[in-house]
Amino acid sequence: MLFRLSFKNMKKSIKDYAIYFLTLVLGVAIFYMFNSLDSQQAMMQVSASQRDIIKLMVGILSYVSVFVAVVLGLLIVYANNFLVNRRKKEFGIYITLGMGKKQISKIILLETIFIGIISLAVGIVLGVFASQFMSILVAKMFKADMTGFTFVFSKDACIKTCIYFAVMYIAVMFFNTLTVSRYKLINLLNATKKNEKVKIKNPFISILVFIIGVSILGYAYWKVTADMHSMDTAEKMLPPILMGITGTVLVFWSLSGFILQVVQMRRKTYLKDTNMFVLRQINNKINTMVASMSVICLMLFMTITILSSSLALRNSMERNLIEMTPVDLNLTKTANLQETYKKYGREVKSTEEQREDSKISIIETMENNGFDMSNLKDVIEIPIYTTNNLNWHVFFGDKIDDIRSRYPMLQYDTKEEIIKISDYNKVAKLYGIQEYELNSDEYIVLCNFNSMENLRNEVLIDGTNKLTIAGIEYKSKYNECKDGYVLMSGSHINTGIILVPDDCPLKEEDKERKLLVANYNATTDEDKEKIENLLTDESNFVQNLNNKGLELDGSTKISIMEASIGLATIVTFIAIYLGIIFLIASSAILALKQLTESSDNKQRYLILRKIGCDEKMINRALFRQIGIFFALPLILAIIHSIFGIQFAIEVMSGLASKNELIPSIIATVVVIGVIYGAYFLATYLGSKQIIKEDFEK
Amino acid sequence: MEKILEVKNIEKYYGNKSNLTKAIDNISFEVEKGEFVGIMGASGSGKTTLLNTISTIDRVTAGHIIVNGEDITKLRGNKLNKFRREELGFIFQDFNLLDTLTAYENIALALTIQRVNAKEIDKRVGEIAEKLGIKEILKKYPYQVSGGQKQRIASARAIITDPKLVLADEPTGALDSKSARQLLENFEYLNKKLNATILMVTHDAFTASYANRILFIKDGKIFSELTKGNDTRKQFFEKIIEVQTLLGGDLNDVI
Numbered sequence A: 001m002l003f004r005l006s007f008k009n010m011k012k013s014i015k016d017y018a019i020y021f022l023t024l025v026l027g028v029a030i031f032y033m034f035n036s037l038d039s040q041q042a043m044m045q046v047s048a049s050q051r052d053i054i055k056l057m058v059g060i061l062s063y064v065s066v067f068v069a070v071v072l073g074l075l076i077v078y079a080n081n082f083l084v085n086r087r088k089k090e091f092g093i094y095i096t097l098g099m100g101k102k103q104i105s106k107i108i109l110l111e112t113i114f115i116g117i118i119s120l121a122v123g124i125v126l127g128v129f130a131s132q133f134m135s136i137l138v139a140k141m142f143k144a145d146m147t148g149f150t151f152v153f154s155k156d157a158c159i160k161t162c163i164y165f166a167v168m169y170i171a172v173m174f175f176n177t178l179t180v181s182r183y184k185l186i187n188l189l190n191a192t193k194k195n196e197k198v199k200i201k202n203p204f205i206s207i208l209v210f211i212i213g214v215s216i217l218g219y220a221y222w223k224v225t226a227d228m229h230s231m232d233t234a235e236k237m238l239p240p241i242l243m244g245i246t247g248t249v250l251v252f253w254s255l256s257g258f259i260l261q262v263v264q265m266r267r268k269t270y271l272k273d274t275n276m277f278v279l280r281q282i283n284n285k286i287n288t289m290v291a292s293m294s295v296i297c298l299m300l301f302m303t304i305t306i307l308s309s310s311l312a313l314r315n316s317m318e319r320n321l322i323e324m325t326p327v328d329l330n331l332t333k334t335a336n337l338q339e340t341y342k343k344y345g346r347e348v349k350s351t352e353e354q355r356e357d358s359k360i361s362i363i364e365t366m367e368n369n370g371f372d373m374s375n376l377k378d379v380i381e382i383p384i385y386t387t388n389n390l391n392w393h394v395f396f397g398d399k400i401d402d403i404r405s406r407y408p409m410l411q412y413d414t415k416e417e418i419i420k421i422s423d424y425n426k427v428a429k430l431y432g433i434q435e436y437e438l439n440s441d442e443y444i445v446l447c448n449f450n451s452m453e454n455l456r457n458e459v460l461i462d463g464t465n466k467l468t469i470a471g472i473e474y475k476s477k478y479n480e481c482k483d484g485y486v487l488m489s490g491s492h493i494n495t496g497i498i499l500v501p502d503d504c505p506l507k508e509e510d511k512e513r514k515l516l517v518a519n520y521n522a523t524t525d526e527d528k529e530k531i532e533n534l535l536t537d538e539s540n541f542v543q544n545l546n547n548k549g550l551e552l553d554g555s556t557k558i559s560i561m562e563a564s565i566g567l568a569t570i571v572t573f574i575a576i577y578l579g580i581i582f583l584i585a586s587s588a589i590l591a592l593k594q595l596t597e598s599s600d601n602k603q604r605y606l607i608l609r610k611i612g613c614d615e616k617m618i619n620r621a622l623f624r625q626i627g628i629f630f631a632l633p634l635i636l637a638i639i640h641s642i643f644g645i646q647f648a649i650e651v652m653s654g655l656a657s658k659n660e661l662i663p664s665i666i667a668t669v670v671v672i673g674v675i676y677g678a679y680f681l682a683t684y685l686g687s688k689q690i691i692k693e694d695f696e697k
Numbered sequence B: 001m002e003k004i005l006e007v008k009n010i011e012k013y014y015g016n017k018s019n020l021t022k023a024i025d026n027i028s029f030e031v032e033k034g035e036f037v038g039i040m041g042a043s044g045s046g047k048t049t050l051l052n053t054i055s056t057i058d059r060v061t062a063g064h065i066i067v068n069g070e071d072i073t074k075l076r077g078n079k080l081n082k083f084r085r086e087e088l089g090f091i092f093q094d095f096n097l098l099d100t101l102t103a104y105e106n107i108a109l110a111l112t113i114q115r116v117n118a119k120e121i122d123k124r125v126g127e128i129a130e131k132l133g134i135k136e137i138l139k140k141y142p143y144q145v146s147g148g149q150k151q152r153i154a155s156a157r158a159i160i161t162d163p164k165l166v167l168a169d170e171p172t173g174a175l176d177s178k179s180a181r182q183l184l185e186n187f188e189y190l191n192k193k194l195n196a197t198i199l200m201v202t203h204d205a206f207t208a209s210y211a212n213r214i215l216f217i218k219d220g221k222i223f224s225e226l227t228k229g230n231d232t233r234k235q236f237f238e239k240i241i242e243v244q245t246l247l248g249g250d251l252n253d254v255i
Helices: A002-012 A014-035 A048-086 A088-096 A101-142 A155-181 A185-189 A203-224 A234-265 A275-324 A352-359 A362-368 A392-406 A421-431 A450-460 A525-534 A540-548 A557-610 A615-651 A658-692 B047-054 B077-087 B103-112 B118-132 B147-159 B177-192 B233-247 B249-253
Strands: A329-334 A340-343 A346-349 A376-385 A417-420 A442-446 A466-469 A472-476 A497-500 A511-520 A553-556 B003-015 B020-032 B036-041 B062-067 B088-091 B165-169 B198-202 B213-218 B221-227
Touching (some): A002 A101, A014 A048, A014 A101, A014 A155, A014 A557, A014 A658, A048 A088, A048 A155, A203 A234, A203 A615, A234 A275, A234 A615, A275 A557, A275 A615, A329 A352, A352 A540, A362 A376, A376 A421, A392 A450, A417 A421, A421 A497, A466 A497, A511 A525, A525 A557, A557 A615, A557 A658, A615 B077, B003 B047, B020 B047, B020 B062, B036 B047, B036 B177, B047 B062, B047 B165, B077 B088, B088 B147, B118 B147, B147 B165, B147 B177, B177 B198, B213 B233
Parallel strands (some): A417 A497, A442 A472, B036 B213, B088 B165, B165 B198
Antiparallel strands (some): A329 A553, A340 A346, A376 A511, A442 A497, B003 B020, B003 B062, B213 B221
């Protein structure tokens, strides 16, 4: 009997449950998708080191999943609570008919189980299909081979999803029982006869608060963009964040009153159609919506910022990689090793053998330790010099105090690296990048790390800057930094190289380190991988070096590629995961809130009908009312994001450029548009049904 | 005289074949311009159904209702809404004021949905408020004013569009006797001075005594008709009571 009752109830209130169901299904599907990553086909096709990255990613994702589960759990409890409260009157009638609270709890329990099972099933099916698409995406990111496509179902992810959601549903049941046990019969029966108290805010206070809110936001925006260099520690980011939150709340608290005031002054607009009604509706309801609107706005803000900046980061990383890894191998070795030297910030004593080795070339070291040089081609070895009297402090000259006051955290005693022009050109030619020429009294600064480049340009812009290197004074050939680098890396991180003429009297002991660049003597990826393996920890060559305590630092194209793509991919996946969950959570809360509003507003729309508004007008009024409630948080979130993304880009300086942003913003807009739009549409259609109910008897 | 409303042999059935209820059973009458007609009857007599069919909220099963020369039983969809918006004014027992809007805005709403321009709205709301004595409360919200004032706001809203016919459903039903009297005096004013045609449904003899003519309805049929003629209101009231007694005790019970 109870089963039939709850089943019928569900069928009856299917419209109310639509959004709840949609949210559950989406939640389950996304949860499954991200937890089934490791068993997806694309993951089987990648290389060993990529598999390590994926392992790391899966590990991180499983932690993130706990957080996601908490968010979803809260959302489900909230949504369920809302639905149960909608049916107070129904439960009241059951109680008058002699049903106990226990039985009511049982009805709700059955319903929860029912909806839970269906949504889990639908969600997992959806998730399984969606993850096939994701597999393709992953394959693209990891450049894996996806020619032999097979359909993958992850049992582990499925079980994990079921367990997590089962726990959530149990939490829901617990809360429901709690809610029901606190019911009083009279309140249940009178639940629909709610006393509507219209709270009116003083218009002047509204305007005042609005101006204060906007000013606080403006200050926070300024702080994170124009004044961003003052934020050198993590703690300093807290005030702007708090200001952002306070500003958002204040703006939402006062916005409707403010808009009402402004529109009321424009009588022509105010006294047109149902404008007056719509505005008053919003003004009336926004009071109870301040908290949720602010939360929704901030969640949307996070979604937009996280999604677009992470996508931008990934895109630019990938682009940089191809450009920044022109050869297969870079090796460096310290030259002229002292008896004590610094290693990872600690003083270390060097051995005789190490000191001897530091005097010979890298090629010799390699040959001495059993590396067959015929594995390499295009081998170039160049020295990199430093001198005691040339560091960043000296380079910045008389601008040093100004720069130091703005960037106190820079290491100003870092010695400038000096390379002779012909050495550089040899490398540049191999790399396929710009070669330079110098007169005998000139130098050039090469730099591609964005913020450092800007600082150096401040000094170079006058064109009068002079540097003394090995006792000779040189002047800068250009009044800006030039593009260039000698060490491969995943992104633009060359903070500065000074090119000097070949006749610069640098001495043997000024050599700071030696650099070897080379390509592998192989054509296929497999053969290259074999040579790469000769340079890894397991090879005889590296074992020999280790036994003697010799050190060669190196980076290879393959390792840089894999590490960077892996990093970017992890960041992107987590961002997409969190972003979409935040988006669903905020859309669902907003949708449910609006549906409650609509059932409260039924009477008002009925009055509109009675005084002769036609369907079109009423639908338009409803559309506007719901549209504005959906649009307000989104608009403010977009404004927040404009500044937030700029800040994020600055923080990741050099890693992502503004040009990369446009496509990722478009992608973000599409994702948000689809999900947020779907919830908006569901809300509008649901509300339309609700306000029609009483009229069409 | 010009005929504003012609009701011709209307019928309204509820239910199905096995259990048929005739809410209105062949009713015909006419209302001329400037008349103040009352419709009296007990609960379930069909008077509200009659009002609903005239106000186009409900449809008739058979017959025709002609308002100002137009057969409204043939209107559909937006034309119906347009008709309701432009030709009819409504006054309800529970006021049906929007609690989120001020008195001014409640009255103005009837005009804004007809897309009257803002200046005109200002002028007309001012005038009608003056006449109904609610000028001081225009800036107040419904919850801030008394029941009588609410009903006068509702009356102002009903009359401001200059409707051909004002339909009032138990307008004094939720009012105390003093407020009721005040409202009815306002109705008299609307009827006599502004020449508004009013059709009012009530079961209260005192309220009905303000009308010029009264139709008594019982079991969906017109049972009797009374015209005030040259009687004073007191004499008319006594006549109403007589008819009510004739109609049977059930009528008195509900008061």
